[in-house]
Amino acid sequence: MNPPTEKPTLEQHPFRYTDREGSIVGTMTNDGSDIHIKMDGWEFVGKMFDDLEPVQTTGLPDRFRLHHDCLIDCNFDFTIPVLVNERNKLSNVDLLVHFELGKQNERGGIDREGFQITLEYDSLKYASSAKPSDMEDVLLEIQKQLPDGAFIQSCFNCLYSDYSPLGNGVFGCMMCFKNLKQEYLQVKSKEDFWPVHDHFERQVQETWLCDEFERRVPGTGYRG
Structure with missing residues (x-):
């Protein structure tokens, strides 16, 4: 390995x-x-x-x-x-x-x-x-x-990823907001989400990972 x-x-x-x-x-x-x-x-x-x-x-x-x-x-x-x-x-x-x-x-x-x-x-x-x-x-x-304390370190668990309220496919439709970190972290509801919704950097797969990963905090963004 x-x-x-x-x-x-x-x-x-x-x-x-x-x-x-x-x-x-x-x-x-x-x-x-x-x-x-x-x-x-x-x-x-x-x-x-x-x-x-x-x-x-x-x-x-x-x-x-x-x-x-x-x-x-x-x-x-x-x-x-x-x-x-x-x-x-x-x-x-x-x-x-x-x-x-x-x-x-x-x-x-x-x-x-x-x-x-x-x-x-x-x-x-x-x-x-x-x-x-x-x-x-x-x-x-x-x-x-x-086990407690273990998680998959990927876009799915990243602080700056979310799904659209408009729906998404079965895979690869996560929106990456690492280009708008501070703005995205202010999002706490669907209404908060719309101003940044169309300004994500790119769509990414749930299983991908970049070097700007930070673990997601419960309650962040539209998906919580």
């Missing part, structure tokens, strides 16, 4: 794609905003795992089913490296992720999607429930199970 670092690297990680025809093992590169998947000579890009589009569609095998140009009717299994902070002791650990994408439904959407995750830390496994959900909910499930 490498020494703990302050933020993730852009290394490729194994990525397993599964559909009705079987599984393909490819690679995933993730920079905290954009996701790049390569498998069987094909490349897909997106931001939230439910919006992965093929870079090239000409000759794309029929097994890759698309809806609004994005992959559906398949499952993904992969790992995301994260840091666990237990009383200022940092440990590199892997978040084991299973993501389900259903079929097109009658309303023009897909019939199911969501994450199940497992965190292996200190020789123990912490798992989310069997029901797939968005990344916010499954991370909250894991956090409740961790």
Whole structure:
């Protein structure tokens, strides 16, 4: 295991794609905003795992089913490296992720999607429930199970991150306000949030981490 670092690297990680025809093992590169998947000579890009589009569609095998140009009717299994902070002791650990994408439904959407995750830390496994959900909910499930004083040191637990009251996708829709730290820290309600709402630096993934991380204080911002 490498020494703990302050933020993730852009290394490729194994990525397993599964559909009705079987599984393909490819690679995933993730920079905290954009996701790049390569498998069987094909490349897909997106931001939230439910919006992965093929870079090239000409000759794309029929097994890759698309809806609004994005992959559906398949499952993904992969790992995301994260840091666990237990009383200022940092440990590199892997978040084991299973993501389900259903079929097109009658309303023009897909019939199911969501994450199940497992965190292996200190020789123990912490798992989310069997029901797939968005990344916010499954991370909250894991956090409740961790020992006192331990938390995942990532954007999800950062003092300067929040979600929009207008709604968000299943992954990668956190708003980073490190460019407006003092203004954001004055936010205590939805009404307080609107003046800064549109001025975030960028959208980030819950599992990402930068060197300006500060642990979130309960009651901060719109999400509390």
